[in-house]
Structure formats: structure tokens, C-alpha cells
Amino acid sequence: MARVYVPKDTTACALGADAVAAAIEAEAKARDLDITVVRNGSRGMFWMEPFVEIDSERGRLGFSSVSTSDVQALFDTGFPNTGDSPLCVGLVEDIPYFRDQQRVNFARAGIIDPLDIEDYQSLGGYRGLTRALSLSSQEIVDEIKASGLRGRGGAAFPAGIKWQTVLDTPAEQKYIVCNADEGDSGTFADRLLMEADPFQLIEGMTIAGLAVGASQGYIYLRSEYPMAHQVLKTALASAYRHGYLGGDIRGSGQCFELEVRLGAGAYICGEETSLLDSLEGKRGLVRAKPPLPAIQGLFGQPTVINNVLTLASASSVLAGGAEAYEALGTGRSRGTLPMQLAGNIKRGGIVELAFGTTLRQLIETYGGGTASGRPVKAVQVGGPLGAYLSSAQLDIPLDYEAFAAIRAMLGHGGVVVFDDTVDMSQQARFAMEFCVVESCGKCTPCRIGSTRGVEVIDKIRANKEREENLILLADLCDTMEHGSLCAMGGLTPFPVRSAIEQFPEDFGG
Amino acid sequence: MTVVNPDDRNIAAILERLQHLPGALLPVLHEVQHEFGYIPDKVVPDIARALNLSRAEVHGVISFYHHFRSTPPGKHLVQVCRAEACQAVGARELEAHIQKTLSVETGATTADGQITVEPVYCLGNCACGPSLQVDESVHGRVTPEKFNALISDIGAK
Numbered sequence: 239m240a241r242v243y244v245p246k247d248t249t250a251c252a253l254g255a256d257a258v259a260a261a262i263e264a265e266a267k268a269r270d271l272d273i274t275v276v277r278n279g280s281r282g283m284f285w286m287e288p289f290v291e292i293d294s295e296r297g298r299l300g301f302s303s304v305s306t307s308d309v310q311a312l313f314d315t316g317f318p319n320t321g322d323s324p325l326c327v328g329l330v331e332d333i334p335y336f337r338d339q340q341r342v343n344f345a346r347a348g349i350i351d352p353l354d355i356e357d358y359q360s361l362g363g364y365r366g367l368t369r370a371l372s373l374s375s376q377e378i379v380d381e382i383k384a385s386g387l388r389g390r391g392g393a394a395f396p397a398g399i400k401w402q403t404v405l406d407t408p409a410e411q412k413y414i415v416c417n418a419d420e421g422d423s424g425t426f427a428d429r430l431l432m433e434a435d436p437f438q439l440i441e442g443m444t445i446a447g448l449a450v451g452a453s454q455g456y457i458y459l460r461s462e463y464p465m466a467h468q469v470l471k472t473a474l475a476s477a478y479r480h481g482y483l484g485g486d487i488r489g490s491g492q493c494f495e496l497e498v499r500l501g502a503g504a505y506i507c508g509e510e511t512s513l514l515d516s517l518e519g520k521r522g523l524v525r526a527k528p529p530l531p532a533i534q535g536l537f538g539q540p541t542v543i544n545n546v547l548t549l550a551s552a553s554s555v556l557a558g559g560a561e562a563y564e565a566l567g568t569g570r571s572r573g574t575l576p577m578q579l580a581g582n583i584k585r586g587g588i589v590e591l592a593f594g595t596t597l598r599q600l601i602e603t604y605g606g607g608t609a610s611g612r613p614v615k616a617v618q619v620g621g622p623l624g625a626y627l628s629s630a631q632l633d634i635p636l637d638y639e640a641f642a643a644i645r646a647m648l649g650h651g652g653v654v655v656f657d658d659t660v661d662m663s664q665q666a667r668f669a670m671e672f673c674v675v676e677s678c679g680k681c682t683p684c685r686i687g688s689t690r691g692v693e694v695i696d697k698i699r700a701n702k703e704r705e706e707n708l709i710l711l712a713d714l715c716d717t718m719e720h721g722s723l724c725a726m727g728g729l730t731p732f733p734v735r736s737a738i739e740q741f742p743e744d745f746g747g
Numbered sequence: 748m749t750v751v752n753p754d755d756r757n758i759a760a761i762l763e764r765l766q767h768l769p770g771a772l773l774p775v776l777h778e779v780q781h782e783f784g785y786i787p788d789k790v791v792p793d794i795a796r797a798l799n800l801s802r803a804e805v806h807g808v809i810s811f812y813h814h815f816r817s818t819p820p821g822k823h824l825v826q827v828c829r830a831e832a833c834q835a836v837g838a839r840e841l842e843a844h845i846q847k848t849l850s851v852e853t854g855a856t857t858a859d860g861q862i863t864v865e866p867v868y869c870l871g872n873c874a875c876g877p878s879l880q881v882d883e884s885v886h887g888r889v890t891p892e893k894f895n896a897l898i899s900d901i902g903a904k
Contacts, residue, residue: 249872252887284874421869423830429871461777461814462870464883499770500777503814505868519772519798521811537769579874581835586874609836618831654832654873668834672868678811 239272240318243291243298245348246277247433248465249426254305255288261309262290266318273318279434281348282588283335291330291348292318298349300333301325335604340566341590342554342574343427343547347434352469355476358437364482366556370445371490378449379405382552384560386572391417391508391545392620392649392725394571394638397552400542403532404450407540412452414443415517415536415543418459418466419501419508422621424580424652428546430588432459432466435550436473437482440496442549444483445556446542447494455496456536458513461503470498505622505676509724510543512678523680524724545650547576568594571637579605581618581654591636598632601655612657616665616741620649622672623729625736626665645732662741667695669733677726684727687718691734701746708738708745758790762797771798772808776815785816821856821863823901826880829866832873841877842866844891848898862898 244250244259259275266273283289286302293299299321304312308325315323330336341347350357358364370378383398404412416439420428432439443455459467474496477483485493499517501507507516511525514536535541551573555563564572571593577600579586584606591600601607601614608614616626625646627634634640641648656665670691677684694711698704715731722728738745761778765771775794779786786809795802809815827842842853845864849857856863872878875887881897889897 248870248885249875249887252872252878252885253875287875420871423869424832424873425869426871426873462867499774501814502773502777502812503867504812516773517770519770519808520804521808580832581873581876583874622831652832652873654835656835660835665831665834668831672830676868 239274241274241276241293242266242318243276243278243348245280245287245289246352246465246469247280247287248429248463249284250280250287250289251465253287253303257306258288258290258304258309261306265309265313269313271313271318276351278350279347279352280430281330281336282344282430282434283333283585284587285585286327292321294321294329296329298330300327300330302327335585335587335589338604339590340574340592342563342566343431343438343550343576344434344588344590346438347430347588350435352434352436353472353476355437355473355480355482358435362557363437363553364441366553367441367444367448367482368488370448370556371488371492375405375449375451378445378556381555381560382449385551385555385563386567386570387548387551387555387563388571388638389544390547390551390575390650391510392422392647394648397544397548400532400544401446401449403530404452404540404542407533409540411454411537411539412450413536413539413541414446414450414452414455414549415514415541416443416455416457416546416549417508417510417513417543418457418463418546419513420463420546420650421460421505421508422623422650422652424618424654425578425621425650426580427576427578427588427651429463429466431546431550432463433469436469437477438550438553439470439546440473440477440483442552443496444487444494445552446544446549448492449552450540450542452540452542453493453495455494456517457496457498458501458507458517459498460501460507467498467500474498504678505672506678506726509678509726511724514541514543521678523678524726526723566592568592568635568637569639571639575636575648575651577636577651577653579653579655582608582610582657583653583655584609593637594635596633596635597627597653600636600653601632605653605655608655608657610657610659612659614655615658615660616656616662616737618654618656618665618733619652620647621652622669623647623725623732624649624652625732626662626740627736628740631740646736647729647732662737662744663695663699666734666737666745667692667699669730669737670695673726673730681721681723681727683718683721684723684730687714687722687727688730690714691718691730695734698745704746711738758793762793766797772800772805776809780815785819788817821860823862823882824865824880825862826865826867826870827853828868828870828872828876828878830869830873832869833876833878836876838877841879841889841891841894845894848891848895861902
């Protein structure tokens with residue numbers, strides 16, 4: 239029976255994948271063809287969604303941007319047995335965007351049925367956990383340390399050191415918390431991973447539980463991701479059914495319980511201490527550190543809190559060994575980083591590469607430049623708190639330290655491209671405005687500073703005492719950076735300052 | 748969005764099912780909003796009592812999170828993304844078009860009670876913006892024309 243793959247993914251569905259899947263089933267039925275429609279995850283080549291695939295002797299063939307009105311003509315060319323339709327883009331493996339990646343986190347994305355645990359196992363899934371079950375807690379933590387894995391949420395803290403701290407802190411109850419509150423604009427790697435390969439996250443969290451002696455985990459998922467929520471709930475139930483979660487994991491006598499909890503539309507809850515307060519059922523207020531969450535985290539207990547990609551990577555590290563993982567990357571940035579091409583970009587999607595590629599290669603070679611065809615003017619990397627780079631700065635390698643050296647941030651790997659129609663003073667204003675909307679309100683520099691920031695930028699844009707107000711804004715940015723309790727107020731000055739420094743002409747300079 | 752009169756449903760059932768979870772307040776509020784379309788003021792004392800919290804604490808949580816609302820929304824909900832990736836491909840123009848077409852400010856409901864327009868900061872569809880969500884479905888590459896078609900679709904239902 240011919241299999242037809244139509245992604246069940248937020249972006250694919252936002253471009254009509256559900257209707258396309260239904261139309262393909264209906265057309266096959268009308269022609270009396272026996273087919274199975276598999277709802278796979280997305281390959282992450284979003285500009286081609288809905289991206290339909292079929293099996294062939296040489297491998298999977300892809301069809302780009304299929305709409306319901308194409309379906310009849312598609313079948314007329316011999317679909318789903320041939321790739322003779324003009325929509326066919328050939329072998330998926332040969333598409334340069336896809337071929338020239340080093341996929342680790344996304345190795346299975348789009349290939350498997352995300353909800354089929356056997357599909358997951360057939361491509362290396364649960365090998366990491368199987369190995370972890372034969373190791374001691376300290377040996378697992380040592381593997382993570384040796385891999386050089388750093389937190390993928392943005393702060394890039396070495397995961398092994400965090401895990402060691404939790405392992406070394408005695409407590410009756412410890413927790414593993416996954417930060418799936420992917421609120422940065424321009425980022426969707428966590429969403430894609432959860433929708434396309436949810437068991438990888440579940441496996442990684444289970445390994446973390448074994449590593450530090452935690453028997454309970456929570457995935458804190460943003461409420462804006464309803465599809466990921468459905469996928470996770472179904473995958474969790476399946477993992478329980480197959481003995482990969484629960485009181486006796488695969489007969490080992492080890493226990494790990496895992497639950498998904500929804501956020502409620504607060505960007506600040508992506509900050510780890512705010513997230514913990516939210517999980518406890520409170521307002522998501524940032525906590526002062528110390529104490530570190532690794533020592534006093536969720537409900538006051540030692541807690542590993544890591545991003546989706548960090549925890550998912552633990553399954554690859556354990557499956558392939560720390561050395562294989564550490565062999566990828568550059569300097570102190572080891573492994574791969576899934577970059578996300580977004581905004582005004584011709585070929586938007588996921589590009590997973592070892593660290594070290596330049597931003598220009600990413601935007602030009604993979605992304606194909608702007609969608610509008612106009613010149614790139616500015617690129618914001620690392621979400622709403624990341625600096626704006628000018629087109630002259632694009633030769634920077636993707637490496638945590640290289641970005642830090644120019645007061646920019648790789649963050650969670652989001653790359654938002656703007657063409658030359660953007661007004662950077664409007665973007666600087668937005669950075670402050672976003673902080674007004676999303677500040678938790680606990681500390682003054684962030685809560686009040688952002689409101690004053692909007693006002694000062696408005697005056698500069700209206701050319702009112704421009705020079706004096708630019709000095710005032712610089713001073714305000716210093717106060718916010720050094721006086722805020724967390725990265726929300728502390729990093730909001732970065733997009734503002736970089737916009738002024740790189741694009742003075744947009745501020746009347 | 749289905750708004751149900753809170754008198755018709757029993758808040759006690761939700762509380763009984765969820766109140767024993769660690770950190771139960773957010774799951775309870777999600778469930779209440781899912782059932783009623785919003786979180787009516789009158790259920791706050793019940794929630795507070797069941798979770799051994801003060802009413803002020805429950806109110807504080809409801810008002811902190813953008814997702815929770817304490818007044819009934821319109822029949823349909825349109826959430827328009829305002830974040831940078833969508834700005835780069837015309838989200839500001841799209842939002843202006845929506846406001847003009849529906850004669851409503853973002854954050855408010857049309858005079859006939861049909862459509863509530865809310866801002867949202869990122870739907871995770873950043874490679875194919877501008878994005879918006881109509882009720883439960885996310886839509887990508889939304890032009891003013893595509894928006895008009897989406898609105899006439901929900902009007903026809």
C-alpha cells in the first residue's frame with residue numbers, strides 16, 4: 239500500500255496541510271487507490287509547506303507547496319507512485335538546504351510518524367536511555383559533562399555542571415523541568431522538535447531523571463502551542479504504555495513520572511525562576527538568585543531546569559557517546575545548534591549545523607536572502623532581547639563567544655531578517671514596548687525603565703531635544719542592564735543600543 | 748469561542764478533579780476558561796477556598812497572565828501576532844487592516860459581539876508570517892485579502 243506523508247505541524251497546517259491531507263484521501267478514494275496518509279512531522283523546510291512526500295525505490299520524493307487545488311492534477315500524473323508532477327522537487331535527501339545540514343536533534347524530524355514509538359525506536363530512539371540504565375548516576379553526568387553540551391535556551395550554561403549540582407544536593411524529592419516556553423519571536427525549534435519527534439524529549443528528560451535521582455518531571459509548555467500540547471500528551475501516554483515512563487522503567491526498578499503543564503501567555507515565564515513560580519501556581523515573578531534552582535528550585539527542591547533542545551540532546555549524547563557529540567562544533571561551543579531562519583527570508587526554516595558557520599552563509603546560502611528580494615538591512619539574532627546586526631556584520635561565526643564579543647547573543651538560535659524598508663527606530667521602540675507588556679514587575683529598572691524608554695524613544699523619533707534624549711536613553715539602558723533582576727530588563731537595552739549604533743540614520747543622526 | 752453560562756456547569760467537578768495536583772492553580776484556571784470561555788469573578792472564591800489561597804492571590808494570578816480573561820470574549824477570537832518576525836513581513840500593516848475592517852481596537856470586541864481581536868507575541872510560525880490565529884487554527888502568510896476571506900468563512904458558519 240502506497241504511503242503519502244503530509245506533515246501535521248503548526249506551520250504546515252497554517253498553510254493548509256490538514257485540508258491537503260483530506261483532499262488526497264478523498265481523491266484516492268474516488269480513484270479507488272489504496273493509500274495510507276501518514277501525518278509525519280515537518281522537515282523544517284517551511285517555505286515549501288505543505289510539503290508532501292511519497293516513498294520511491296531511491297528514497298522519499300517531495301512535492302512542494304501542495305494546495306487542495308493541486309491534488310487532482312497531482313493524481314493525474316501518477317501520484318502517489320511517481321514523481322512526474324511539476325510540483326515534485328526530487329529526492330528529499332538531495333535538496334541542498336536539507337542535504338548540507340548536520341542533523342542531530344532533527345535527524346528524525348519529518349521522517350517518522352511522531353506518535354509511533356516503534357518508528358522512533360527504528361531510527362535509534364531509546365538507545366540513549368537503554369545505555370543510561372546500565373550506568374550509574376555519576377557516569378551519566380560525566381557523559382554530559384564530557385560532551386560539552388551547553389544550555390540551548392539562550393544562556394549557554396554547561397548542562398553537566400548544572401546536573402552535577404543537582405546530583406550532589408541531597409533531597410527526598412528532586413525535579414526535572416523542561417522549559418518549553420519558547421517565547422522568542424523567530425524561534426520555533428522547540429515547537430518543531432516536540433511536534434516532529436516528541437519521544438526524543440521524553441527520553442532526554444528520563445535520562446536526566448536517572449542522572450540526578452529525580453523521579454518527577456514537568457514539561458512547561460507555552461499555551462500558544464496547542465498542537466505541540468496534543469502531540470506531547472499522546473506521546474506521553476504511549477511512553478507510559480510501553481514502560482518507558484512510570485514506576486519501573488523497562489523493568490529496571492527505576493521510576494520517572496512526567497507530565498505536561500501549560501503556561502498562560504507570559505513571555506517572562508521563559509525565565510527559569512519565573513517559570514518555576516508559575517509551575518507552583520503563582521504569578522510568574524522572577525526570583526533573586528542565589529539560591530540557584532539546582533539547589534532550591536521547584537517547590538524548594540533541587541531541580542534541573544533546561545530547554546527542550548538541551549534535554550533532547552541528552553538522548554543523542556548517551557546514544558552516540560560524549561566523544562561523538564563533542565567532535566562537532568568549535569571552541570567552547572560543542573555539538574550542533576538548530577538555527578531558525580525567520581522574518582523576511584526566502585527559505586525560512588530549521589538549519590541544524592555544528593557551531594562555526596557564518597551568519598552570512600546561513601542567510602544567503604540556506605535562506606536565499608529576503609523574501610521581498612530587497613537588500614538585507616538588519617538581522618536580529620537571539621530573540622527580542624538580542625542585538626540587531628547590520629548587513630556589514632554578517633560574517634560573524636555562529637559561536638556563543640564570538641557573539642558575546644560584539645555584545646550580541648546567539649541565544650536560542652532565532653534569526654529574524656529585515657529588508658531595507660524597516661525603520662530601526664520603530665524596532666528600538668518595540669523592544670522597550672515589549673518589555674513594558676511582558677515585564678513581571680518585580681524590579682524597578684525593568685518595570686518603570688521600559689515605560690520611560692518608550693517615551694524617550696518617542697521624543698527622539700519626533701526630534702524633540704534629540705541629543706539630550708539620546709544621552710538620557712543611553713543612561714537608562716545602563717541602569718536597566720546593570721540594575722535589573724533578570725535578563726528581561728537586563729537585555730532589553732541590547733536591541734535598543736545596537737539599533738542606535740548600527741543605524742544612526744534612522745534616529746535622525 | 749464558546750461562552751457558557753457559569754450557572755450551567757459545576758465548578759466543583761473541576762476543582763475536585765484538579766485541586767490535589769501540586770501547583771494546581773494554573774491547571775484549574777485553564778480548565779475553567781476552557782469550560783466557560785472566560786474566568787467569571789464569581790468562581791474566584793470557590794477556587795480560592797479549594798486551593799487554600801486568598802481571593803487576592805487567585806485574582807493576582809488571573810490578571811498576571813495574558814491568556815486568562817475575566818470577561819466573556821466575542822463569538823470568535825482573532826489573535827494577531829505582533830512580534831518581530833511577523834513585523835518583518837508586514838504584521839503592522841495587517842493589524843491596521845484588521846482594526847479598520849472590523850472597526851475595533853486590538854484588545855476589544857466588535858460592537859456586534861462577534862469578534863474579539865487580541866495581540867499575541869509569537870505563534871511559532873515565524874518562517875511564514877504574518878501569522879494570526881482564528882479560534883483554534885493558526886494561519887500563515889496572511890495578506891489583507893486572505894484575512895477578509897477568513898472572516899467571511901467564520902461569518903458563514
